[in-house]
Amino acid sequence: MLSSAAGRLFLAVVGLQSAIALAILLGLLSREHWLSAPGAVEFLATAAVVLVPVSVTATCLLVREQRHESRKASRTAELMSTVLSTSREWLWEVDADWRFTFSSPASATILGYAPGELIGRHCGLVVGESDLAAAQKIIADPARKGSFTGLIVPCRHRNGSTVWVEASGRARYDGSGVMNGFEGTSRPLGSETAQTISAKQMRGRIEAVLEGLSFSIAFQPIYDLSSGRVTGAEALARFRDAGDVTPDIWFSQATSVGLGAELELASMQAALAAATGLPADIYVSVNLSPETCLNPRLAEVIRRSQPAARPIVLELTERTAVADYRTLREALAVLRRDGILLAVDDAGAGFASMRHILQLAPDIIKIDREIIAGIDKSKGQYALGAAMTEFAAHVGAVVVAEGIETERELAAVTSIGMAGGQGYLLGRPSTRPGDWAQWKPVPTAENRSPESSG
Template identity: 50%
Template sequence: MPDPVTGKARNRAAVTPGTGQLLRRIREVLPTGLRRIPAGCWLALVVLAEVVLALAVRIPSLFAPDIRGGTAGRLWALDIVALSLLPIVVFAALQLYQQRKRERAQASESSGYIEKVMRTSREWLWAVDATGTITFSSPMCEQLTGYSPSELVGSPIGLVLDPADLAAALKSQPVVEDESTFTGLVLVCRHRDGSRVLMEVAGQTVYGADGTGTGFEGTARAIDNPSSSDGAAEQIRERVTALVPGHGIVTAFQPIQCLSSGNVVGAEALSRFPLSDGTTTEAWFMQAASVGMEADLELLALRTALRTAARLPRDIYLAINLSPGVCLDPRVLEAISQGDIHPSRLVIEVTERQKVDDYGQLLGVLEPLRSSGVRVAIDDAGAGFASMQHIVQLKPDLIKLDRAIIRDIDSDPSHRALGAAMVGFAAETAALLVAEGIETAAELEAVTSLGMTAGQGYFLGRPTLEPRDWARWDKNTRPG
């Protein structure tokens, strides 16, 4: 008889009451608790019963031949009972096979859905362990960072995200009930090509069996630049404007040491936003630039740094970051001339926040500053093509080698080769070479042996807001 749905002939076994249907009917009348027992358990029980029955029947007859004569009929009866259990064993085995097949199909389908979601989602899923090493990365990372998942997994999170920025953002996040989770952090991701990507990060702490933190996991997504009429743009303008009259921005200083003597020779000014809501320093500047207020915020940071630097030891220089576009603003020269720091102690670090369209114009603006004693440095050298363009065109007094090159320079031959090349280039152009991001004794030894002039990084000294720390720098020596 054809099936009314498919039109195909139905299997006789499907319509003829047999052992399978009988067992299914028996299963239906079983209590709910018994029906939930997996087919594999039933199969194991039946096989065990078969083995026990066979042993109980045949083993005595092997060791007592006289039993066989009088009890042959009963032995055959027991054999028939044992054989009657075989259909149950076969049915249970088929049920177990089908159950495992369905589970594999469901797992494969779920895995396919998850992979499709990860490939099409704008969210970057990531995980890091307690050492800051990336242990998982979804495919979205390639669009956000320029690195493939295989390149990121096993690499330090510092490759794409400054751990100090993350720590500062977590510290400034509003207090929440669940301290293990964080959301709404606005950070800056370092793209492979040296550019910066603004992103929003959310995640949670991962705990081990003993209750201690073993790392973090979460998501990140790129933040699109708001349009001029967007409500988000207006909110950014209000936040930047509110910084001016109060103390919404302060300056921390990080020491820069001479590698040959270990003495502190300079300090980099790093802006901090005490009332921030999880937005990092660089993210503040990127958001301000997105609404045309980069110059206002950078000038506020410049004035604050010059005012605060009056408490630094007088024999060290002050390095301040300025983007190329802001250097063209006449208010920069005014702020420096009115500051408490003599221009001869000032170093302007030209950053890569903006593309330079006219180097001749930028050189013309920097010339009066250089004539007054101000020195020019190129920040993040080696991070991208733009920084090398800055070096060639601006002929800086200092070159700050990017931390991405300094990381593992003691063990990575390519990093060491690039570092050595930059030492030679700096010597040919009479520039001082500063290694940024020194975090280990091995890295310090490597950059010193290569002949780099100065160094900066957590191993040499962390950024600090405390004047008592600044006062010790005139006698500070290298760690260890």
């Protein structure tokens, strides 16, 4: 404020007044003070007449200028509040531990979190662990000198969806020069840009999985419910460092970027190789989409990897629609002539699986968990399961109940006449060969005690 013209005038007047007051004080303290000199009193009177109004004027100007600056500051604060409230740019600040210390209202629009819900929370709430680690590595690059622009980051919306944002910011430092956090802005990317970036990163992750074969194979036992013996094992891919991304999402994402067949074939090859550790007298079942069944590499993978004297079952999934069943039947016929068996997965869960059954005449029909769960309590589910079992008998297929988790469910599917079953009650998936070797027969319906089934 005092750097303005009014401020400088005020300082000059105060300085003159102070100098005169000091001179008067020194004169009074000296033995022969200058106030007794001719004209001294007249000088002081003249100075007072001049300085007093000038001082009053300077003071008024300064007060008016301060009020003006105060109104400007208040208006600026109002404008900043308006900007923060209406801008699509999200302003944020985090401390050295990556906990939010500030968030503008735009966080509610972009991520579904009000500012108050973020303050004090770790930014891992909205940025995945691996994505945050990647962003931190980029920001820590010494060449950036604590600042970054155009950093593309996937964020988690409160509803679970992914929101792609472009972030820019800089490091904050305390008075001693120690970095104590970051501040910056983030803006949501347009849908087309976000989709392009998402697909690129997704493809990169799938390619990395394929290159490093960074997955393992778990097997879950399939039982013959009449004898209680293990007759087969379903191969299930387990991806390393997958976080909360389930295997079906990995395969769906691979399909969306054109790598579905590559990932399925790599998983199948790994499954057939791992099957050498299974009991010798059981079949191995692998999941494939109709698209992969048409891939010319499939026959070669089977030829090179098929365990000696062990049947292979191809479980047809519903990841992609079948546009031409005739072509698919012809491709599968070649494999089936060589002893490959065909199963339709998740039967009863959707129209596509029923079309697969009618068009492809599978050897095995696997009844979906949605029908099996609570089948002992639902007359509708029980009737549907019975109808599917009767239908399978007419077309020469074997029925396997998926997802059996209770004794009552097992008793119900057995009473219907379903030939096979799998689920957590009978055996959980495992990647350890030692567990596969310990699979034991389960009690049949005749040998099951009333307590265990009721």
